[in-house]
Amino acid sequence: MSANMFLITRTQGTILCCKCRILMAPNPANMCVTCLRSEVDITEGLRKNVTIVHCPECDSYLKPPRTWLKAQLESKELLTYCVKRLETDLKKVRLVNAEFIWTEPHSKRVKVKLKVQKEVLNGVILEQSYVVEYVQQDQMCESCTRFQANPDQWVASVQLRQRVLHRRTFFYLEQVLLKHDAAAHAIKIKQRDQGIDFFFGNKSHALKFVGFLGEVSPTDKSKRSERLVSHDTKNNTYNYKYTFSVEISPICREDLICLPPRVAVSLGNLGPLVICTKVTNNITLLDPFTLRQCFLDKDQYWRYPFKSLLSSRQLVEYDVFNVEIVSPEYNVDSFKYVIADVEVARVTDYGKLFYVRTHLGHILKPGDRALGYDLYGVNLNDDDVDKYRDFILPEVILMKKSYEEKPHRKRGKPRPWKLKSLNIELDESRGRSNVEKMNVEYEEFLRDLEENPELRFNLSLYHNEDYQPSEMASDGEGVPFVPLEELFADLELTEEEYEEDGMEE
Amino acid sequence: MVIYAGLQFENSCEVGVFSKLTNAYCLVAIGGSENFYSAFESELADVIPVVKTSIAGTRIIGRLCAGNKNGLLVPHNTTDQELQHLRNSLPDQVVVQRIEEKLSALGNCIACNDHVALTHTDLDKETEEIIADVLGVEVFRQTIAGNILVGSYCALSNRGGLVHPHTSIEDLDELSTLLQVPLVAGTINRGSEVIAAGMTVNDWMAFCGSDTTATELSVIESVFKLREAQPTAIVEEMRKSLIDSYV
Secondary structure, three states, rough: OOOOOOOOOOOOOOEEEEOOEEEEEEOOOOOOOOHHHHHOOOOOOOOEEEEEEEOOOOEEEOOOOOOEEEEOOOOHHHHHHHHOHOOOOOOOOOEEEEOOOOOOOOHHHEEEEEEEEHHHOOOOOEEEEEEEEEEEOOOHHHHHHHHHHHOOOOOOEEEEOOOOOOOOHHHHHHHHHHHOHHHHHEEEEEEEEOEEEEEOOOOOHHHHHHHHHHHHOOOOOEEEEEEEEEEEEEOOOOEEEEEEEEEOOOOOOOOOOOHHHHHHHHHHOOOOEEEEEEEEEEEEEEOOOOOOEEEEHHHHHOOOOOOOOOOOOEEEEEEEEEEEEOOOOOEOOOOEEOOOOEEEEEEOOOEEEEEEEEEEEEOOOOOOOEEEEEOOOOOOHHHHHOOOOOOOOOOOEEEEEOOOOOOOOOOOOOOEEOOOOOOEOOOOOHHHHHHHHHHHHHHHHHHHHHOOOOHHHHHHHHHHOOOOOOOOOOOOOOOOOOOOOEEOOOOOOHHHHHHHHHOOO | OOOEEEOEEEOOHHHHHHHHEOOOOOOEOOOOOHHHHHHHHHHHHOOOOOOEEEEEEOOOHHHEEEEEOEEEEOOOOHHHHHHHHHHHHHOOOOOEEOOOOOOOHHHHHHHEEOOEEEEEOOOOOHHHHHHHHHOOOOOOOOOOOOOOOHHHHHEEEOOOOOEEEOOEHHHHHHHHHHOOOOOEEOOOOOOEEEEEEEEOOOOOEEEOOOOOOOHHHHHHHHHHOOOOOHHHHHHHHHHHHHHHHHO
C-alpha cells in the first residue's frame, strides 16, 4: 500500500560441503576451502627451486645475460629480482603478496613466500601461498675478476692540471666534486705535482667527468690519447687505455693580470691592469679604476691564453692612514665598490707613503690593514707590460682588507663548521716539507671560504659537532664567519637508533 | 538398493539428461553400451516399464520431456514414430501429448511431481493449461535462485525436493509452501549446481551420477526419504493402518 519499494531480504542459506559435509556458504564450486585446496593445487606447474648467481666480492646478483644487480640480503631490490626471475611462471597465476622467509646468511639459500590467486573449477578464485627456494651459486662478476687480476686496472684516466704554484683551485674543486658526487665512479684518485689524476673503469665515466669539469672550471678542450692493451684476433675486439688531459686556466681569484693588447681590445679596451674576482667556468675580470667588469668564457680565454702578473702569494700588507672617497657607491654584480684615494704604507717600511686610487673605499677606514700588490717594489718580467708604451703602472693595487691583527688567531683554530674530503692518494715521493706547505694552504683556503659567501655557494658545509666557541667571546666586530643557516647537519646513523626502530616494528 | 549411485552414460555422470523417471514409467536414451539401460532395468523392470527411446532424434530425452504418473509432454519436434512408440510402450493411463511451444526443452522448463508443477516464467498460457490438464497438477510460475530454468535446477518427487545450492532461505520457504514438500539446497556430482541434470528420482528410487560424493548422497537420501521406501514397504504400512481402521 505504501509508495515505497518492497525489497525482499535474501539471506543466504548454508549447504553441506560436497566432500567433507561441513556447513558452508555456497560458492561456485560448492566445496569448502579445505576440500578445494586438497582437490586443486594451483601451484602445480610453478617452479619451487631456482638457481641465482651471486658475486661474493661485490654482493651483486646476475641478471642474465650480462647485467649485475647490487642488492643486500632481504632488501627490496633482492625481492624484486627474485620475483622477476619467476616471471614466466607468474604469468599463469596472479601474484598477490611476496615476502622473505629468514634464512642463515651463509646457507646460500634465499626463501621467498609467494601468495598467488588463480581461477579454478567453475569460477572459484583460490588463493594459495607457496615457498620458492633460491639456491645461491657463487661466481665472480666480470668487473671483480678484472679487479682481482690486477687491482690497478683502469680503462680511462683524466689528468687534471693547473700551472700555478698553489693548490687552492684543487681544494675548491674537491669540495665541488663532493657536493655533486661527480667522482663517484673513480676507481682511484691520485695527487700529482700541479694537478690530480682520476682513474675510471669506463671510458664513458671519464668523458662524463671531463664534461663536468668543463662546467665548473675554465678548462681547455681536453686532449685524448689511447694505448692498445690487448687485441682479440678472433673477435676483432680491441681493449684500449684512454687518457684525457685537461688543463685549467692559470688565472685564479685575486690575481692581478695585465691583459695582452689583443685581449684588452677585444674586451672593449679594458684597462690593461685587471683583477680577477671570480672563477667558475667563466673568468670575471674587474678593472679596479673604472669598475668595469668583464666575463671571459673559457673558450674565449683559451683562444688567446694569458698568464697573471701577480698572484695572491705576492700580496703585501699595508696600513691605511687616510681614506678620501671619490665616487659614490657602485653596484657591480651585487658587490658594492667605492672608489677612494687612500694613503697607505707598507707595514714593513713605514718610510714610504703611497697615494693611490683603490676600489675598496667601502670597507677601508683609517687604521685598517689591507693586502695589496706592491707594483712599486716588484720586478716585473712580463712581455705584455712592455707592450704598453704610454702606460704608467700604479704603485699599489689594494686587493682586500686584512683581519690578521688578532693575536690569538692561530693555525687550526676550531670552526663551527667542517668540510668533507675525497679519498685522494697522496704523492709520497715529494717529501715532508710539501705536507707542511699543503696544510698552510688548506688553512688559507678555509679562511677564504669564511670570508667569501659566494665561494660557499657551490659547496656543502657541515655542522661541526665538536666545536666549542672560544673563550674570547668578543672576537672583534667585522670578523667574517659562516652563518648557521648555511651549514648542513651531517647525517649520522648510529647502531642504537637502528635497533630501536627494529623493535618498534 | 534405494539409491543407485555411480551411474554413467557414455562416461558422462549427467544421469538426468539421458533418462526420465516417474512413478509410472521410466524413459532411457539409446546409448552406446547397454550398461545404462541395464542399470535401470535391473532395478525397475518388475515394477514399472523401462522404455528405450529418442526424442526429436536426440538422446537428451530427460531435458526435452516432462511428465508424471498421469501423463507425458513432449516437444513439437518429436517425430511421429517416436510419439507412436511412446504411446505403445507406456501404460494406457499415461497420456502422451505433443505440445507446440516456443521453449522446446520442456524438461528444463518444467519441474513437476504428481501434484504440483513449477514452470518457466515465460511459458505460454495454453501450455500452462495443457500441463494442468494432462499432468493433473497445479502450475506455478517460479524462479529458483534467480534462474528461470526451474526444470534444471530442481529435482522433485512427491516426498521431497533438492534445489540449486545458492537458493536463499526465504526462497526455500516460499517454494516449500507452494510445493507442500520439504526442500533442501544442495549439490550433485561433486558440487555441480544443475541438480536435475545430475540425477533422476521418483518416490522410492534415485539414480545419481558417478561423481556424486557420499555427503551429497546422504543429503539426497534424507530429503527424498529414500531410506526404506521400497514399494512393498509402503504397501505394508498402508495395510497395517487399513486393517486398523477396518476393525
